[in-house]
Amino acid sequence: MLNKDLIILLLTLSLFSCTTDPLDIDTSSIEVEIKVRRMEQELFQPESNNIIETHDYLLEKYGSLYQLFFENMLGEGSVYDPMASSYLEKFIGNKDMQNFYNEINTKFHDFNAYENEFRDAFKNYKYYFPDSTIPEIVTFYSNFNANAFPLENRLGIGLDMYLGSENEIVKSIPTASLPQFIKDKMDSTFLVADGIKYWLFNRFFEDDNPDFLAEIISSGKIMYLMDAILPNKSDAIKIGYTESELNWCKTNEVNIWEILINEELLYSKDQKKIAQFTANGPFTKGLPEESPSMVGVWIGWQMVRDYVEDTGASVVNLLAETNHRKILKSYDPNE
Numbered sequence: 001m002l003n004k005d006l007i008i009l010l011l012t013l014s015l016f017s018c019t020t021d022p023l024d025i026d027t028s029s030i031e032v033e034i035k036v037r038r039m040e041q042e043l044f045q046p047e048s049n050n051i052i053e054t055h056d057y058l059l060e061k062y063g064s065l066y067q068l069f070f071e072n073m074l075g076e077g078s079v080y081d082p083m084a085s086s087y088l089e090k091f092i093g094n095k096d097m098q099n100f101y102n103e104i105n106t107k108f109h110d111f112n113a114y115e116n117e118f119r120d121a122f123k124n125y126k127y128y129f130p131d132s133t134i135p136e137i138v139t140f141y142s143n144f145n146a147n148a149f150p151l152e153n154r155l156g157i158g159l160d161m162y163l164g165s166e167n168e169i170v171k172s173i174p175t176a177s178l179p180q181f182i183k184d185k186m187d188s189t190f191l192v193a194d195g196i197k198y199w200l201f202n203r204f205f206e207d208d209n210p211d212f213l214a215e216i217i218s219s220g221k222i223m224y225l226m227d228a229i230l231p232n233k234s235d236a237i238k239i240g241y242t243e244s245e246l247n248w249c250k251t252n253e254v255n256i257w258e259i260l261i262n263e264e265l266l267y268s269k270d271q272k273k274i275a276q277f278t279a280n281g282p283f284t285k286g287l288p289e290e291s292p293s294m295v296g297v298w299i300g301w302q303m304v305r306d307y308v309e310d311t312g313a314s315v316v317n318l319l320a321e322t323n324h325r326k327i328l329k330s331y332d333p334n335e
Helices: 004-017 039-044 051-062 064-073 084-093 095-108 112-128 168-172 188-204 212-229 235-239 243-251 253-262 271-278 295-311 315-320 324-329
Strands: 036-038 136-140 148-151 154-158
Touching (some): 036 039, 039 051, 039 064, 051 064, 051 084, 064 136, 064 148, 064 154, 084 095, 095 168, 112 188, 148 188, 212 235, 212 271, 212 295, 212 324, 235 243, 235 295, 243 253, 253 295, 271 295, 295 324
Parallel strands (some): 036 136, 136 154
Antiparallel strands (some): 148 154
């Protein structure tokens, strides 16, 4: 006959064995088609020697993404200007631009590994949102303006932003034009996570947030989606930190929380203060210079994680929960 202590032990083991990770899902039956287009190759190595044909071809094929690239990233004026093709010819014939393209093509000529990562991520995405569209991935040269850019059913990836901080061309760009804190994160290990994050923010971020708390929880929900869709990526990669920056947040979580409370920031509607804690930069304004940027986003992420752990909310139910104070109640910065 089993004694009392053994029964308790068996019950305890049984409880632990029933504890499962809610984000541990089976996607083996899910198929997604990932289309990758290489706009930078078609721009710098066009099939036609006729620049007008190249310009018209790119505009027809990529539409608003090419228009955004031409008008905003290159700053060449209207894509429909009769002189547009001449401006494009001058741009792609520039020696520096050719050097940038050669660096990009050397590093990313084979994009298969990233394509496979995107496929795995969007299989997870399809599991949670089965009726959602899978974007076409379009790589391009952003003129050092954009890491990733969701536009309609396309996800643009600015490959120049992932050449690496030690790349000689990147190092040669003055920090007045390309700040050092941006150069430091131009690592290709962030490429897929950045693309997924921008896509999720574009699709699910609540942009009518009335105060600081709502803003950081809305961002925290997106970061929890990152947990769901990129379960094998580190927290640092998902949020865009170095490991030391992530550790700074973990070590100082209680101190950060005390600052938010003492300065009465939680329900502040001051957009400038909200931006200080959520915008990208060399550090979070209002905190020591050793801090990373976007500490408010990281805190919101921890709030959402605590809420899910406390309530068992599914991904879909989490997104539907608009009572931010309810989510806040589960948060414990001392855990």
